[in-house]
Amino acid sequence: MVGDYDVDGVVSSTIMSEFFTDIGIPITLIIPNRFRDGYGINEKLLERIDADVIITVDNGISALQAAEVCKQRGIDLIITDHHTVPETIPDAYAIVNPKQEDCPFPYPEICGAQVAW
Numbered sequence: 613m614v615g616d617y618d619v620d621g622v623v624s625s626t627i628m629s630e631f632f633t634d635i636g637i638p639i640t641l642i643i644p645n646r647f648r649d650g651y652g653i654n655e656k657l658l659e660r661i662d663a664d665v666i667i668t669v670d671n672g673i674s675a676l677q678a679a680e681v682c683k684q685r686g687i688d689l690i691i692t693d694h695h696t697v698p699e700t701i702p703d704a705y706a707i708v709n710p711k712q713e714d715c716p717f718p719y720p721e722i723c724g725a726q727v728a729w
């Protein structure tokens with residue numbers, strides 16, 4: 613799982629980590645270092661991730677290149693985010709973002725932690 617270093621990102625990461633721990637699924641949490649790794653899931657960060665599935669929390673909706681790398685490597689990328697949806701969205705296995713036009717959820721302005729929850 614790839615989180616974010618701000619408050620929303622850390623809470624998102626905690627909620628999702630606790631869920632997988634509670635149901636007995638091993639999960640590795642990576643919160644990118646703002647200075648060394650940059651923001652969110654990205655190509656550089658992917659160099660040190662070996663996984664079958666990657667879930668993002670509070671980031672990922674603009675990660676076009678990272679999604680491409682995941683696809684090439686056979687990694688299922690599940691993006692959960694609440695940030696503004698760009699014109700072109702990542703080619704991911706799944707995207708959960710209430711700001712997507714076709715999302716029926718009635719509250720598009722929720723935070724990333726609520727999306728994760």
Ligand SMILES: [Mn+2]
Pocket residue numbers: 620621670694723724725
């Ligand atoms: Mn956020």
